Amino acid sequence: MNCCLHRNSNRLWTSVLGAFLLWTGFVASGAGLTSVSAASEPGPVISLVIDGKGIAADVSPLRQNGRMLVPIRVIAESTGANVNYDASARQVTVTENGKRVVLLVDSRTAFVDGARVTMDAPAQLVQQRTVVPIRFVSESLGYQVQWDELAGVAMIQTKPAENIAAVIPYTSNPYVVQPGDTLSEIARQHDTTAQALKKNNNLITEDLQVHQLLFLPKDAKRSEHPLTKEVQDSRLLDDSYLFPFSDSSWYEPYGDSFGSDREWTESSNGSVRGHEGIDIMAPKGTPVYSAADGTINRIGWNTYGGWRINITDKEGRYRLYYAHLSAYVPGLQVGGTIQAGQLIGFVGDSGYGGMGTVGMFEPHLHFGLYKNSDGKAIDPYYYLRCWEQKKVESRFS
Template structure:
């Protein structure tokens, strides 16, 4: 249940945001700098990071994942024969049998070789993700930098949105009126902007595509720092990712504090609502200067950009991409974590608010906060495609 009150809700979230948080203690040290900074996710299915009770295993250049992590998310049925020590996976008319610790498997009765055998870790059966996924007719991507495997099922919607012909939503606008005015279908507007509902916010930017009439209301460039308006900066969500319409929440009031004294603080960032597990990408190349738990930001990452002028702050993550730590160098567009709802309490606190990404932008020389909203709108035209 939400425990804080948003006192500046007039223009910000109007019914879609139950998200009220303050980012403070930005430069607090990680909980445990000696080990992993926090939970990690190594597997994505249809564009969403999947938590597993046993971490995926790297062996001989192959990734093994808990069998139920794939089965439960794709509708396959799993059985285990303890006497024969083998896993059986069924999906529609496909039947796959994988013996434990053996270098072969059977697909519909035909024996095939395995590069790496299935194994058991902490009473969980781990299977080679590429072999099983492709046997079931899924597509698999692997990125060695992020160390994350992505499985795409045939039902996945992998549309790449067009970030051209921007239109600023005005008070009184509706999808129907915009579609009629600019001679574009409502379905096209929803698909191109990854909209899950017909809710619009005044100030929101819609991309109408080149096939529509040219929009007369275009976003004005109110960004003050032209160095941030370069093509090597990217949006923190990928082209195929879904996220809710967002407007600026920078400077609005936040009343939750660690001390609980009721002090009102200013919100130093922009909130973008997205499903839990949505991958988050580095806006710019740079070096991680903080990573781990923060009372307000939950599992968060602070990255100083390669030029040393800015610090980017990604908060409320569900988990990180594997292998990240203080001092790690990241590239623009590199997968760094996954959307969550962590923060507002001791390490592991989650669910106080709805899943979203809090993105903050700071001057490195003095840690002064900058309104990231106009830059996010510019970067929204530059999105990662594929896993990256």
Template sequence: MNRCLHKSSTLHWPRLLGAFFICLSLYFGMLGASEEAVAEEPGPTVSLMVNGKGVFSDVQPQNENGRMLVPIRFIAEATGAQVGYDAESKQVTLEQKGRRVSLIVGKNIAYVNGKHYTLDVPPKIVSDRTLIPIRFVSEALGYRVYWDQIARVAQIESQEPDDSVAVVETGTNPYVVQAGDTLSEIASQHGTTMSAIKKNNYLSSDNLTIDQILFLPDGSRKALNPLSKKVGDSKLLGSSYHFPFNNRSWYEPYGDSFGSDREWTESNSGSVRSHEGIDIMAPKGTPVYSVSTGTINRIGWNTYGGWRVNITDAAGQYRMYYAHLSAYAPGLRIGDAIQAGQLIGFVGDTGYGGAGTVGMFAPHLHFGLYRNDDGRAIDAYDYLRYWEQNKIASPFS
């Protein structure tokens, strides 16, 4: 398990929600009146996350007088809230955590556990979907809200984080296991103990494998076989690079799949090609973050990679390739400057066919690393294992 989870701090609702919806108002003010802007998107976009995953719907959120309205299914399916609808009275109800919220389509009135409230904007029906004001409902149900101003994505959290999974505490002194190494010898050579190494790396046994990366605990001597000697460019081991998932995202343990055989080809000739990246299996909708600061040089559909984005790093030496996305963060374009740790898209299962093809494989992120001068693919596995200790913190951590 590789999920990073932390306890959430207390948030001040009035101030947070106020800032959140001011940002939403500005965003929709710039975008709402322009259908051309929507048409220019390089592919599907997601502007709302619930409990750490992008939420998809056939009806997009809408802005009404600076208030964001979202389909009720956004809330119900993603949070587990119980939803009811009375067609005769047009009354919508949501129940969760001992709270009952009632709203009436087209009316500016609402009730929370029987107490009357006046809404700034009423619920409405669009394309047979009931849209409700997210600010009021989130506040009434006790959810937490965060507005990612750079990515232009709203995030809602209805659950308390789970601290049952831990991660490496000290990840700045990586040792690469050599043939014949034992845990006791490594501990002795670096002035630490076996138990300290096992604790820092969450090892359940003393068994080691060649090329395994061990992160030596605080107080250890500098690694005798450091990761910097194994990789091609030690500059990529700097603190300015981040893992493409945040510290609360779940994903399966991943191996070095670089160079493995792949049988699907665009020509369907039956030939075998070499895999040029690392696959990290994760649920659809898991947010994907840029590893480095840089510039988008390609974005949109690719027959093999599906909805993908290429980002050239700030130094112009490497290209990072993020493939099989289900959607992008809104507004991304070729030539855009991207910051390390910026939300750029969401895990999916797109690719292996014409635009929009899905379901040819399980959802995962394909991450590729290429030299910019000659386009040569580089095995990114060791870099990812190092960046894994430097994840972007969820705003709800």
């Protein structure tokens, strides 16, 4: 599988607009229905992703006979979609872009553009909300639907997913740029060409920055300044680790902010503390994935990190820290096992205050890495740069 590197982009995240923006506002009760999430959660939970963005809801979708059902409450007006409930006929009608779907409450019968079809689960009324089978309605309107069984999250794609990662053909021979280096000199030292270096790294110019990570082409000599000289534990560079965003997630180019000053403190005494991680700016609601296999050792609110989760890697050597989340996926608890690439939460702007504080900074993922033996923070920058070549693949083509 080709490795990927995030392509620098100035695009801003657009609002999630689809044929129906599903906003849940119901309680988990009703004949034959069960809640997707556990009864007790460590913080806010999101169970629905539309076009790559987690959609906040006060409760989770429901499942019946293996089918997920959600209520239709708010429709994005700018999409042209329309939802209508006829109480006398006990009938729900959804229309968009010339498509028309009619569902009858408490009946498995439905009509798609006038054609009669039989559904696996009927539309129902739950606490005065009309609950409809999300896959049937979505696919009838031409959308793609996936159920992430591991995370307990439904994913809907209303338009083709865009892979915004640039392919790096060869990544097994990294070089760390040294003071005074030029692209031509690096090429000469490694029996390759500047053009080959530019092509393999998707470089537009030959400008370099000290400590920048370059991937030498396949036919180049072994790196004179390999990444293993810059990191504390080269075992964290192996293929079992993944980047915390997918190949279709947009985020801003990030630098090494480890150790930089941070003025906000819980005591508000004017002291300055060092930043113990790397900040990756991304739109609120961007899915966050676990970088490693491991076990949850902490989850919930932290004054500095807001809604955060700590995962100890399976070898017990390091704790991986994901902070400032807007929500978790359902069912995460201390002691729970996590797989690399598993969806665990969503980017947010929580933290710097009491429980529920948001808006103290722009949305981003704070990623930290700590030694499990003594709790000491280490710089995860180069590890992230390496893992950035191994992203979770989008579920949608």
